[in-house]
Amino acid sequence: MNSADVLWVLVSSVLVFIMTPGLAFFYGGLAKRKNMVNTIMSSVVLMGIAALLWFAVGFSLSFSGSGSIIGDANWFFLNFPLSDSTLAPNTMAFAFFQMMFAILTPALITGAIVERMKFSSLVIFVTLWSLLVYYPMAHMVWGGGFLFDIGSVDFAGGNVVHISSGVSALVLAMVLGKRNHYGKATYHPHNVPFVLLGAALLWFGWFGFNGGSALAMNELAIHAMMTTNLAAACSMLSWLLIDKLKNGKPTLVGASTGAVIGLVAITPGAGFVPIWASVIIGLLASPISYFFITVVKAKFGYDDALDVFGCHGVGGIWGGIATGLFTLKSINPAAAWDGLLFGDANLFLRQLGAIGVTICVAVVGTLIAVGIASALTKGIRVSKKEEDMGLDHCEHGEIAYPAFDGMD
Amino acid sequence: MKKIEAYIRPEKLEDVKEALNKQKVTGMSVTQTMGFGTQKGWKEIVRGTEVDYNFLHKIKLEIVAEDDRISAIADSIVESAYTGEFGDGKIFVYDVQDAIRIRTKERGSAAI
Numbered sequence: 268m269n270s271a272d273v274l275w276v277l278v279s280s281v282l283v284f285i286m287t288p289g290l291a292f293f294y295g296g297l298a299k300r301k302n303m304v305n306t307i308m309s310s311v312v313l314m315g316i317a318a319l320l321w322f323a324v325g326f327s328l329s330f331s332g333s334g335s336i337i338g339d340a341n342w343f344f345l346n347f348p349l350s351d352s353t354l355a356p357n358t359m360a361f362a363f364f365q366m367m368f369a370i371l372t373p374a375l376i377t378g379a380i381v382e383r384m385k386f387s388s389l390v391i392f393v394t395l396w397s398l399l400v401y402y403p404m405a406h407m408v409w410g411g412g413f414l415f416d417i418g419s420v421d422f423a424g425g426n427v428v429h430i431s432s433g434v435s436a437l438v439l440a441m442v443l444g445k446r447n448h449y450g451k452a453t454y455h456p457h458n459v460p461f462v463l464l465g466a467a468l469l470w471f472g473w474f475g476f477n478g479g480s481a482l483a484m485n486e487l488a489i490h491a492m493m494t495t496n497l498a499a500a501c502s503m504l505s506w507l508l509i510d511k512l513k514n515g516k517p518t519l520v521g522a523s524t525g526a527v528i529g530l531v532a533i534t535p536g537a538g539f540v541p542i543w544a545s546v547i548i549g550l551l552a553s554p555i556s557y558f559f560i561t562v563v564k565a566k567f568g569y570d571d572a573l574d575v576f577g578c579h580g581v582g583g584i585w586g587g588i589a590t591g592l593f594t595l596k597s598i599n600p601a602a603a604w605d606g607l608l609f610g611d612a613n614l615f616l617r618q619l620g621a622i623g624v625t626i627c628v629a630v631v632g633t634l635i636a637v638g639i640a641s642a643l644t645k646g647i648r649v650s651k652k653e654e655d656m657g658l659d660h661c662e663h664g665e666i667a668y669p670a671f672d673g674m675d
Numbered sequence: 676m677k678k679i680e681a682y683i684r685p686e687k688l689e690d691v692k693e694a695l696n697k698q699k700v701t702g703m704s705v706t707q708t709m710g711f712g713t714q715k716g717w718k719e720i721v722r723g724t725e726v727d728y729n730f731l732h733k734i735k736l737e738i739v740a741e742d743d744r745i746s747a748i749a750d751s752i753v754e755s756a757y758t759g760e761f762g763d764g765k766i767f768v769y770d771v772q773d774a775i776r777i778r779t780k781e782r783g784s785a786a787i
Contacts, residue, residue: 301685448689652758655686664720 271484272356276364279479283367286472287314287374293465293523294378295667297573300457301657302382303667309377309389316390317370320397325369326362328398329405330354335413338406355482364479365405372401372428378573379436383446383654386662388647391640396435400632404431404625418603418614419621420594422491423480425535425586426625433580434629437571442637443647445570447654454572459519466523470499473530477537487599491537494545495530498537501549502529509557524578525553531582536590539602544593548586556581584622591618676771676784677745681736682710682764683756688734694755695738698748701787706735713761733764739771739787 291310298306317325324343332339351358373393380389404427407414414426421427446454456462477495481488506525507517532552533545540548560577571577591614594606607615641647648654653661660666683691688705695703709730740748749766757763776786 451689451693652686655689656684657686 268350268352268357269483272482273360275484275488276356276360276479276482279475280360280364280367282472282475283364283371283479284472286367286469286476287311287371289465289468289472290371290374290378291465292461293469293527294381294573296458296461296463296465297378297456297520298381299454299657300668301659301666303457303659304663304665305386305658306377306381307667308386308663309381310374312390313370313374313393316394317373317397318366320394321362321366321369325397325402326365328402329365329369330362330410333411334406335416336407337403337412338410361482364482368424368428368476369397369401369405372424372432373397375428375432375575375579376436376439379440379571379575380443381572382658383648384443385644385647385649386658388640388644391643392439392636392647395636395639396632399636400431400435400629401427403632404628407624407628408621414621414624417617417620419617420539420590420602420614421535421587421621422538422590422599423477423534425531425583425590426621429531429534429579429583430587430622430625431629433576433578433583434626435633436575437569437580438630438633439637440571440576441569442634445568446572447651449570450568456520462520462523466527469527470530473499473534477534481538487538490542490598493542494533494537494540497542497545498533498549498552499526499529501546502526502532502552505550506553506557509554524556524574528552528556528578528582531579532586532589534583535586536593539590539595539599540593540606541595541598544589548589548593551589552582552585555585587618587622588615591615676739676774676787677742678769678771679736679738679740679745679749679752679766680769681738681749681752681756681766682708682733683736683752684758684762684764685732685734687756687758690755691736691752694751695748698744698751700738700740700748702738704737706737708733708735712765731762739774741784741787 287310291307294310295303295307322345326345327340327342328338330338331342345359345362347358349359354361373396376393376396377389406412408421408427409415473495474492478488478492481491503522503526506521506528510517510521529549529552532548536548556577559581560574564571564577590606592606592608594602594614595609596602596605602614604611604614637647649658649661710733711730738748745768749768752766773782774786775782
């Protein structure tokens with residue numbers, strides 16, 4: 268056991284941990300005031316469910332065994348000695364690090380369905396989704412499954428985390444339907460500083476997400492830290508530029524959104540692409556997502572409330588493609604080929620294949636999970652009256668803020 | 676000229692606003708307010724302990740219009756704010772002596 272490597276992975280784990288409450292503030296700030304508690308709870312509850320599930324079956328199904336789609340039951344209940352170092356730098360440290368990813372990923376989905384989904388249905392859905400989509404994806408890409416075997420690469424979770432959650436969010440939002448007053452009432456963010464607070468915690472945690480994915484205290488970790496920060500910075504700036512050109516004024520919600528999209532886009536390539544490429548990946552990430560959020564969403568009329576598909580799905584797909592374009596195997600020998608830009612189409616085509624597989628798994632898994640959740644809770648949507656009153660009062664009996672006049 | 680003062684459920688504001696738009700109401704004021712009527716208060720559990728809230732959140736709408744439009748406007752509020760349960764609210768109608776538009780100094784019905 269290399270102490271320095273273990274230290275870095277443990278520090279990275281707690282960085283990734285803070286992303287989930289950070290995400291809760293990011294989503295909460297974007298939602299309506301009357302749904303603040305519910306929006307935050309949707310992420311926070313996973314800090315319980317997903318952790319327990321990871322201990323019981325998740326880690327084993329993701330990282331034990333050599334199946335092509337899913338792992339085996341060998342490591343159920345983390346049943347291996349603490350000295351085990353099958354997985355670098357130490358199997359238990361790795362399980363702890365990956366536990367944080369398993370918490371965050373289903374939480375990402377919840378942004379699409381805010382303000383109208385029953386909490387009980389959501390709890391069942393995210394549990395099933397972890398089993399049907401997340402563990403198989405983690406195994407296929409990182410645990411020695413077939414996406415690993417064909418040689419596609421995903422440094423920190425472009426496919427596993429972002430495309431899978433983004434696409435699932437779109438499917439779930441379509442099954443759930445639009446909010447009552449969608450297209451009529453204004454659904455503007457109720458607390459812009461909270462949006463930035465959340466985005467800042469996500470950015471901060473992302474250094475562990477990407478930097479820690481090197482799984483060692485080495486040059487690759489340093490490299491991933493630098494690409495991560497540059498992509499976020501550039502994507503934030505390009506969103507602000509779009510704001511300025513389209514509406515004349517740069518916005519804080521725009522800056523926060525742009526930064527998160529940049530972080531998503533660099534995730535699969537953070538430890539594969541040259542540092543200069545992270546600037547290009549970041550600069551292009553915002554315009555691509557902006558197009559989906561403002562043009563495509565409006566055209567098709569789906570109510571992806573907080574743009575999970577637009578940010579994580581689309582940003583993740585761009586990141587996966589960009590990894591196929593810019594990867595240099597001299598940076599990370601885990602890649603078998605250079606990217607398309609350096610004259611080799613091998614990796615690029617495998618990246619496209621991996622993206623396609625991820626989309627299929629996410630769509631099928633989500634439909635099954637939502638079908639079961641709907642059957643168990645007799646529909647996944649709150650009544651119109653409950654939606655109008657707000658989910659904080661109706662689902663939790665707890666409101667986020669006192670009245671401005673302080674009379675309550 | 677008369678003023679309508681309507682107390683409604685907060686969750687009905689969007690529906691009422693839509694109904695009033697159909698009536699082509701030219702302006703209204705909306706206030707967050709608290710109070711109680713027949714419905715009385717509600718309870719919240721804070722760390723396991725029950726806490727009483729004596730006042731309920733309501734929305735107050737104020738609309739000034741010509742006499743002949745008042746009953747249509749009031750009807751549309753009643754229809755859109757109705758649930759049939761305690762706490763649907765009340766509507767009061769008052770006479771208005773005069774109105775002045777500050778920008779143009781117009782008076783009376785020209786100002787509303």
